Amino acid sequence: MTAVWAQQSTHQSTQRAKERSQQRAKVRATARAVGGGEAVRPSVRTVFLSILLVVLAFYTEMAFELEWRTTAGRIGPGFFPRLVGGAGIALTALALVSGLRNNQPATTPTGPATGLAGAAEPDLGEHPRVLLLTVLGAGAYVLTLTVLGAVVSSALFLLGTLLWLDRRHRRRAVVISLLFPVLVYLLLQTLLNAGLPDGILPLP
Amino acid sequence: MNVFSDLGQGILAILTVQNLLLLGAGVLLGMVVGVMPGLGPSAGLAILLPLTFGLDPTGAIVMLAAVYYGAMYGGTITSVLINTPGESATVASTFDGYPLAQQGRAGPALVMAAVASFVAGTIGAVLISVAAPVTAAVATTFGPPELFLVVMAGLLTLIVIVQGNRLLGALSAVLGFAIATVGIDIGGGAQRYTFGSSELINGIDFIPVAIGLFGLGEVFHMLWKGGHLERLAYVSVRAKGRSFWPTRHDVRESRGPMLRGSVLGFAVGATPGAGATVASLMSYNLEKSVSRTPEKFGKGAMPGLVGPEAANNAASAGAMVPLLTLGIPGSASTAVLIGGFLMWGLQPGPLLMEQNPEFAWGLIASMYLGNAMLLVVNIFCIPAFASIARVPFRVLGPVVIVLCVLGTFTVNGSIIEVGIMLACGVLGFFMRRIGMSPAALVIALVLGPLAEETLRQTMIVSGGQLDIFWERTTSLVLLILIGCLLLLPVVAPRLSRLVRRRLRSVGEQRADSAEREPDEHKV
Amino acid sequence: MRTKLFSALAALTVAAALAGCGSSGTSDESAAEDYPSEELDWTIAFGPGGGNDIMARTMVDILQKQDLYPENIKVENKEGGSGATGWGYLFSNKGEAYNISTTSGSFITTPLQADTGWTHEDFTPVGLFATDDALVLVPGDSPIKNWEDWVEFAKDKGTVTVGGIGTVNVDFILHALLAEAAGYKIDYVPYNEEGQVQTSLLSGALDAMVSNPGSILGQVEAGKMTPLLFTGKEPLPTLPDVPTGESLGFKDLPSLPRGLILPPDAPKYAQEWWIDTMKKVVETDEWKQYLKDNNLIEDVRWGDDFASYLTETADGFEATLKEQGAL
Structure with missing residues (x-):
């Protein structure tokens, strides 16, 4: 099961390489460097979270260009973006690490909206x-x-x-x-x- | 008791053949509009409002009330059948509605949702008549701190929703908050993440994001799973064999959620702000907390559908209270209605009900009749809608994509928004694959800006002091209520376990069903 | 994906603009004589039910009922970006004679806060018909009953909390100008929606607010709010006792333009036709009734007068906002 999974996700990521533009490819390369083990090619989860990490890093960097406080000493426009960016980076990093530690992603069939485990669907392979x-x-x-x-x-x-x-x-x-x-x-x-x-x- | 005679007279006054035809036409039109992904009640009202330019106020309001309810219910239909909420108030309906449809129970789900809407509409109309003065008095005590707390209560739902995988759930919510910061910052006019585009200065709208994440995301997911192959219909083919009507068990299960949802929805809806959305989310939260089988939520629990449905319908009745008694719009839809009032030459304000009683009661009565009409129309229409379940996915999938694209485009005529929708479809697919929660993202997107705005307003008003939250009576009451809401999931199961132990000790020894282990699917 | 989308859109816009130039290049004497002979594309830059929408639909109603415009008029709401989408669409129809739009406050403020690609100067002015002025209000149950009470209260309190819609908006400018002239300090709370400003004032979170008469008159009539000052040039007919800013010694309080504009470089004959026609429209009873119902103060200026009024207002806005640190 494990081997099948890894193979299929590899297949998936090769397919996606065509879809992404040059810029994305670069991001993915970074992602691989960040999240990929040598023996196992990175899973969908690792790649996705790595891309997210890069995006959130940009987001946070831009947040630091906005003011933390207004001149009157009130909450400024940069307050929430900084909190959100910081929390996002921390959570993504945590998710990446926990995924790598288990080596395999905890992918169970999930419900459509809530991310809760959903009704079992018949297995027709991946397309x-x-x-x-x-x-x-x-x-x-x-x-x-x-x-x-x-x-x-x-x-x-x-x-x-x-x-x-x-x-x-x-x-x-x-x-x-x-x-x-x-x-x-x-x-x-x-x-x-x-x-x-x-x-x-x-x-x- | 004269409120009832006022309501009765209101109903009698609009019971003409012409008005009944307008009602029927309005409900049908509203349902059709609501079924288009992207076009919810407020968009439906906005599209149809110009048609009423020059109509007499009563005829216009009868038509618009019907459209409003029709569109609201239309949104539920798409939430249940194709997992696409038409507006933020029906997001909660997808949580259990779509799983129900997947299990081949689309018919019962739609019927119960219509019944819940009708019950909530009835309770709402009665509550408007009885409780309007009190509710209005409370509504005028709502400033920024109170609104902030109401939004917080809505955000608490996130805790319940992300229970599957807390880490990824929290990350989903953070993504939603991040998207929400795009646009001109209301606090100071600074541009955030707009990259100079004038299309983005009002931020990224909820509609394209939700349609993409839920609707398109689901289509993409099904394609990936091989849904286009013979064996898998969009929703389970068992729909053919199953009964169309709800079982007695469904009805018994739904009574409590309907009543609780109605009252909760009315109260939340009367507060100016994110009324119906917060109401439906809070109701979902509440039902899961008090349920004896919380592990079924998210996998097709009937109370998880009827509670929020009742709540969002009652909330739209609740929103009429500040509109009619104070002249203050409490939601996007009532803001459009206020525009309508001005268009028809009526002066919105506290005196509206005194100066134009026929109109005000006509509005309340037509809301009520609109609900009744909706129920009648639905008994005929639901079989047709539910039969969509039998269309094979390989046909329905592309059709859903077309609906999502055209629906998103019509909202603002913006191709950029359609692009955002498509991008969110891809995002939704990957979020689902790795177990993140699109629902948490969408809730954060809707409530995030409100939370930020009201907190910043509160801080300006209080001069940076937090004690404003317990110095104002209403906000103190809200703080206590939020505390109760937080404690409920902890206390409720223990309480019921305690009660059951007592019962068991009285009777004979039996296996304790209350000790059932919740499903553990996650690592 | 997104970049592709943007570039495709940009290409489209350019193509549309070129097409527009092409058609205006071929315009000859006969086009001028025939005008108007085609369907009119009327853009409303806001959603249905708003002030701009109601004004536009009233105008269209009059034009059609009085047979002033012989052809069909297609009215379309192009909402988004605080008017940026709708007026941006008009802007892209450079040189066209059959596109038109109504203006409101955002016509001046939106270009100030975002890179819209156009300003009020780009468009061909038809005329100004009325101005949107504001009332300053306090809660009805407060002991403050007139402007003098308010200034005294504000000076005693040190800093008063006031509210309105948005930051780069006339509400903030009015509060700032009044406070500066009368010598008190303000903390300004920006809101997104009218309803929330109103409940905030009633709940006691705000000391005062500004709002336009149309949406607040109901509260005043019910005694829930007390109006202290009206920013218009003349007193409001429905509230003749509320003093104007000018009578209290505040000069040049800004107001928002309710006018009509054509696309950039619209043909001269179209501009002239519209000025002549709108001169008839503003004389109709329906128009007078509209002004009365919506508590608008009539202020008629045509063509270049309208353009210079816009420039004056916009410059004033920019200066005040820069001074207050909002830009």
Whole structure:
């Protein structure tokens, strides 16, 4: 189990390397130096917490540029950021150390919101590639939203993901991709005037 | 007793065919708006308010009250079904609502939530009629120190929520506080972490963060787990076989939480500030503290859903008290309503109820009728909503992503916020994988700025002295209440154990169920 | 990801601006004669139900009812960044004749505290219609009944605690200017929401507050609060007994502009058309009723007069805020 876990998380982190930009890669390298043992490649938890540590360090550094107290001697704008930054760094460091000491992360299936142990889910393995492609697709969707407009861009995203995830029901995928964005657009824009981008289609 | 005749007359006055149609239309419209992730009651009101420009006040308020409740309930639907709270007041509904849906109990969860809303709405309307003068008198004693303590009471919920892994839970909360410091500092006008962007000067809004962490985070998590494969529906397929209606056990379990939630929600909602959010969180906290089976919370405990649902609904009734009796808006939604008052040519203030009794009572009555209408509409609609549970995840997942993106965009028309939402989706996925708590982050994000602002205001008012907290009567009372709330989880189990021991010693020897070990999943 | 997003957005903005320039470059005599012949894009930089929103919707209502604008008017609330989003959108439509927006206090204060990329000077002014003035108030149950009582109380106490909305805002400037002129000291408590300032005053946490008449009149009428001073040039019609700042010897108390603006470099014919049209609007009964209902003091200035008023107000704000150390 342990070996499988380590292998899979390694696989995961290689996948993620593609996703991250150069800057992130640098951060990750630092993270590895900070948190990674030589024998075991760093787990998701170690990498994530290390990135967090770097971000929080920047945060705290900026907090020290803000005033601790105002000229009148009251709590200044830097008071809370400093407390938050300090506490964040301490907690992250603690979590990193405790994770390393146990060598393996205490990853149990967790509930959706609270971080409490949740209902057991059937084990279907891990699918980092599917996840990565969906995230990238969603990114492209968001970037094209204002250019192509809500309807076109949503339809393209749905068409792409549905055809790919649900290969057996091509017709259903096409129908949903065309109807659903139009329906949402009519509801939000035409009926409620809530402000969706028209884009390239001449819509009412 | 004339309050009841006033309420009765208010109800009679708005019982026209036209108003009933407006109510029905408003509830449906509100539900549709609320089901869109991102669009909650206050956004729904804001979108629909311009439509009432030029309507007569009573017709307008009937419509808006209906929209308000509809949107509130719409938010619950998404919290339960796709783990996406529409606004901060329904965050607590995801804690147990979504696990319930995952277990194939979406139907009972939605029905019980609607019943809880109705019960709380009824209790709220009665409490407005009976307790408005007293509540209003208390509300005017709320300055910065009192508000700070109320926010603290809300933050105490964090202790209950992060019980799984305290270290990572605390870290999640700290992250929330950190995000909350972005924007112009209200205390002195200094820019913090805005990097010169004018989009960020009002800070990072709760909505994109919550939708990202909860809604998108869940979709990403399911994808990673292989949710797009045949065998796993978004929520368990057992939904087909199970009964749609709540069991007798559900109802019995929910009575107490509903009543407690309603009263607590009304009281908290009447304080100007973070009313409904704090109320729902406090109710969750309270229910877990008094529960005989606290280990079930977070894994689909019915009281963990109905308590906060009742509380946030009663809180919106409570928020009407300062609005109507003092002319002071206590929440984002009532602030929009005040704008509506001005738009319809009414002068908000302490004399509103005296000068426009038909209007004021019409408002209270339409809130009540809006609740009743909601229950009726829901009996027809819930099967349709719950059937979403049967849509396979590989179809529902992309659709949820589209809803999250478009919903976030419509709130402020900001593509930056959509980007933040997406980034939070990825963050939420990783937080979940390593056992951090998105809920703690979101609660800290909502309450953090309020805590900072009110503490700094308090310190200016007191000249830097802490004794202001026990010198003012109301804040002293609040301090004592917080003390009780802190002690409750420690005292309550011992008390009930004591009682049970007594009972056992009287009766025959039986296995002591109270000594049951709580589940220990964490290392 | 984020940087990509920002750069994409920047590219979009530039593209939109270029498109705007292009269309204004082709403007010829016929465009001027035909004006207005297209749908109008009316931006409200705040959410529905606010002061800016109500004014804009009243104007649109009058323009449509009186058939002053022949085409459709599309009203859109673009909320965010204290007006930065909405006015930023107008700014990006450089040279356009069919974009318009209403102004309020944040039009001056937001550029002072954030890098918005525009200031009031960039836009094409149409006119000022009214000013938003403020009342200084104390709790109704306090023994202070007029301005003289207040100054005496403040001097006795040494430092009084006063409140209002925000820091880089007219509320703080008013408190600071009044205290300086009358010779007392203040501790200013900034709030985010009107409701919280009001309960703070009623709960005894504050000694005094400022607020605009529209939102506070209900409290005054009920006797919950006592107004001490009105910052407008003339007394408020509904509260004729409350002295103005000027009558008490305070000169040049700032006020906030309720006006109308077009995008930067809007065509001359559009500006002229709007000045002529709005001159008719301010004469209508509905407009007079709006001013009365919302307790606004009429102050009409057109075109360049409006622009110089904005500059004067903004410079005054900046000077006071720098002096008080808030900028």
